[in-house]
Amino acid sequence: MFAPSPASADPAAPPGRRTRPAPTPPHPRRVRRPGRLGLLAATLVLAGVAAGCTGDGSADPHEPGRTGGPAAAATGGVSGPLCAALPAGTDPGNPDSLVDEPADQAMRWIPVLTTFEAAVRAAGLSAQLRDPRGVTVLAPTDDAFARKFSASNLDELMIHDRDTLRTLLRAHLVAGSHSLADLLAAGTVTTMDGTRLTVTPTESMARLGDTATTICADYRVAGGRIHLIDAVLGTLPTTAGLDDDPAH
């Protein structure tokens, strides 16, 4: 079976910012240069389906999404209008399966965070998401990014302007592990870029400043929380729709 992390090599990350692989099992960290066919050596285990498998996804007991106990069927403690559209129950990536995953790995199992997750890697911030003192991630969805940045602007940030990207991402990180209830109780939150946002209740979710609202809150991960939000925070200008859609 595959390793639980996609382990997509990221040679573009600045040297020294490469993050440690998840504890088990070890991941290949960079693209290897295989033989004439350009194939990795067969040391990698294939995703063969065992005979008799019911085809309901992975059978790896270590893989997120395959939690054995009755707790697997629980809602995982997440709440918000988007949660119903995300992996639940015993699906791979269900909230319960992520509680032992560090935030940077857990995000790979939340399918609406592909932009944010890739941005964290591009910015070399994965280690910061494993801060032993805990971290809370206010993670904008892919839709939120699409509403904020044009495709070319996003590529520019991800590839050429990583300092700006890092600042942008820090506007979505909060020191310490804070539940939705914690945030609401505090009434304000200060992100790692130094911005202080008000937190106000709205229909059992939290409004952050006047920009974003949580839409699936309280993913518990190793040492932290992930709250999905519906808009990009920070100070960068909106570029979505400004330039021509580059299209195909």
Place this chain on the structure above:
Amino acid sequence: MRVRRPTVIVLSALLAATLGTVTAPTAAAGQPGSATTAAEPNEVTNLTVTQADGYATLAWTPVEGATDYQIERTPVDANDVPTGPSVVVGVWRPNRQINNESPTFADAGFNPGDRFQWRVRARFGTVEQPYSAPVTGTTRQPWGDPAVPGQNLRTRWETTRAVQYTSDVDEYAYTAEIDRLSDRVRVVEIGRTVLGRPINMFVFGYPTPPATPEAVAATSPVAINCNVHGNEPGDREACLIMARQLAFSTDPRIIDILSHTTVLIVPTVNGDGRAANTRGNSTGQDLNRDYSLIRQPETAAFVRMVRDYRPIASYDGHEYGNSRAGDLPMLPPRHQNVAQSVFDQSQDMIEGYMYARAAEDGWWPCPYGCEGGGNVGLGEETILRNTLGLKNVVNSLLELRSSGGQTRPDESNTANNRRRKTYSALWTFHHLLDYHRARYDEIRRARAEAITFQASNSGRIVFRGSRPIPAHPAPHPADAVPPLDAPRPEMILDDAPCAYRLTPEQYLGARTDGPGGVGASLAERIAAHGWKVVKAADGYYVPLAQPERGLIPLLLDAQGAEEWVGGERVYPTLTGRHNGPLTVSGFTCIADGTINGPVTVRPGATLIAYRTTVNGPVTATGAAGVVLGDSTVRGPLQVANGAGPLSLVGNTVSGPVNLVGNTGTDAPLVAGNTVHGPLHCTGNRVTPTAIEVPNAVTGPRAGQCAAL
């Protein structure tokens, strides 16, 4: 334009009513599920559900006066007891299909293998009519018997239920395992990305793929480019599933396809962008704005592959966000320099074939750029769709609508959205193979016609600008079309030159337009495209009278929109009538000429001629280059001991043709000629090729040309 339209079969409501009294049980194996019960007024009847890979086709008898239909899906257990809420997952509208009298809907966006109940109801405006009787069925498991080695492989995307995409590392391992377990496939590395990731290509044939690129080319293969934009991964997952099917399926259809041609699949040309989830490659270059310029190693690798493997039909996979368009926006190569036959055949593939098959299976293709699509789908030759058209490949763009839109209201669920996209791409790619199989001779003829047209160097040059995509009367999948995109006056050159002359500096000089400010020389890039170049005393001549005539000026003329250099336009040196012998020394280009007498090309000289008649023999000995297109030689044609390129395309020769002892390093091109007499080739350094454009030869073919 040739567009076939299938016969429309109208099921009358009366007929439907007479059938509406039998209650059918749920589906037996291999049979569509169906439901027919006594119908209430305006109730949908004769609902059937047919399972396929990753989707289920619903079909029903239309209700008179219905404006649209809603498709409802309910998860059920083995006893058909609901296990979850009923959800409207689809809205059928008349513009989905060409024969909207026979509605179908491809329901997708569910976990393959799960069991469901479906119902359909008509709406009159917003007024909902009664639901049909339900039909239940178990959807197909992910393809492949779990007990059969090879068939039991799964991608990461499949094992994670579409929560994660298959990573680069996963892809390489999966690819290696397919390669190891199947004799039908050879995996070749066609190049490396900027960051050094291998760019692999599956080469499929039955019982084994042809051994060399030239042998593959001889089968007129079909190609799929799956992932050029790193943040548009849906098509790539379809390609990886399809690779497993082609490698291990025992389906006679698959065996038949692979017995007749070769299937080329490039799963990830932009591996760096996929890993980083960026549109561009690691330098930020949008690779689908680079296929003509080939500044990047990824696009250069793909273009060299096209040169060597010579696919005749292709799709290029993308995703896009216009939520109002169809499931599967498609578009042919529209650039006006694309030969009419290739444009027409591509339109036939899309409108004549895909629209018809989609109407059977419930998918919704439409022209890319339609219905609020914006200023897209235009004539940039940098886009693979157009580049391939200019390389005489029948092809189409494929977009997977990335948002569910109004017609797939349940796709706020990301995994379901991903599944619909990927399985709709899988449907399209399989139908590309079917089209290629069904219209193989026709596609080859269209390509041959295009190549001979291009080699005639006929007509104006359009640097940028598109052919129109005709609209059909609504409601129809093509009732809205992309922008007209006619060429602006400054993008038109009415008087096409004979060739472009490049200085040694232009041709061989270092360039700065690649990654890190280092770019391949034009010599390398021109070689990657596969053009003939004549090295003469005063520079390098790139003749237009060759198969990629539509592309050459776009890169070598200063008037081009995105050119490499402004090469010198070299116009014909001779037109009209010439009586008496003609001796060519230096550079001679004849256009629309009539030479009444023998033509002799001296050592070191260059002859280019198109649309020209020579009443007499043509003899070239030790020439720097000989290029003849769309010309007639009434006499023998002999080219011997030449050091440069030799290209004979679309000519008629009355007399023997002898190609002897030519030492040029690229294959002499002998394609689409009619030879009244023998064709004899011997002692040439490289065996001549016809690039699958057959010659008609009345006499014997001998030596290196025996197979042409």
